[in-house]
Amino acid sequence: MKLTDIWGIMLNNRAKAGSQQVLEKLQINNGDVIADVGSGGGYFVFEFARRVKNEGKVFAVDTNTDLLRFINKRSQKQEIQNVVTIVADKSGFNLSDENCNLIFLRNVFHHIDNAEVYFRNIQEHLKPNGRIAIIEWLNQNGANGCHSTSELKICKVMETAGYKRINSFDFLQNQSFNIFVLNSALAKNS
Ligand SMILES: C[S@@+](CC[C@H](N)C(=O)[O-])C[C@H]1O[C@@H](n2cnc3c(N)ncnc32)[C@H](O)[C@@H]1O
Numbered sequence: 001m002k003l004t005d006i007w008g009i010m011l012n013n014r015a016k017a018g019s020q021q022v023l024e025k026l027q028i029n030n031g032d033v034i035a036d037v038g039s040g041g042g043y044f045v046f047e048f049a050r051r052v053k054n055e056g057k058v059f060a061v062d063t064n065t066d067l068l069r070f071i072n073k074r075s076q077k078q079e080i081q082n083v084v085t086i087v088a089d090k091s092g093f094n095l096s097d098e099n100c101n102l103i104f105l106r107n108v109f110h111h112i113d114n115a116e117v118y119f120r121n122i123q124e125h126l127k128p129n130g131r132i133a134i135i136e137w138l139n140q141n142g143a144n145g146c147h148s149t150s151e152l153k154i155c156k157v158m159e160t161a162g163y164k165r166i167n168s169f170d171f172l173q174n175q176s177f178n179i180f181v182l183n184s185a186l187a188k189n190s
Pocket residue numbers: 011012015037038039040041043061062063064067088089090091092105106107108111112
């Protein structure tokens with residue numbers, strides 16, 4: 001077994017905690033288009049794929065091509081048709097012409113260099129009422145914070161990038177979980 005496969009399996013085992021409650025809160029519909037940015041071993045990719053069914057699509061987006069290969073292998077083995085892997089770079093990703101109902105990032109925010117610019121750039125991948133869900137470490141057991149981001153900072157970044165928070169949940173241990181929409185979506189719906 002390759003080292004990346006072990007890493008993928010480890011990430012997937014870690015992603016399980018609280019995941020069913022997360023999926024419930026995300027209210028995914030049959031036919032939705034979802035991008036899991038920083039998809040790692042793909043735990044959420046395959047949970048999303050089951051829920052959007054064959055009418056929907058899930059983009060597994062990652063900078064790590066070995067992890068994307070790990071996801072492709074599982075898709076092929078299980079004959080899953082609605083998962084597409086996308087190689088990202090640090091400044092963003094390209095989804096051809098598809099727009100998403102949901103962009104999901106779990107424990108990835110701290111990896112993003114210029115988050116304000118990044119989240120402004122990826123607005124183009126959202127449908128008008130699309131949502132961005134961000135789960136992030138609050139702190140890593142008192143470590144230096146480089147693998148975590150305060151909830152306040154996430155909200156400030158997202159506000160500057162043109163989003164408004166519509167939901168916040170605190171059931172995950174040591175992780176924030178916030179959902180944002182574009183300001184323009186709120187203006188249209190009000
Ligand atoms: C801590 S892992 C989290 C994986 C997965 N989201 C999970 O919760 O199990 C962070 C992932 O983000 C990816 N990553 C880092 N920077 C990225 C970027 N700018 N765009 C997309 N993916 C990125 C890494 O390759 C890695 O797969």
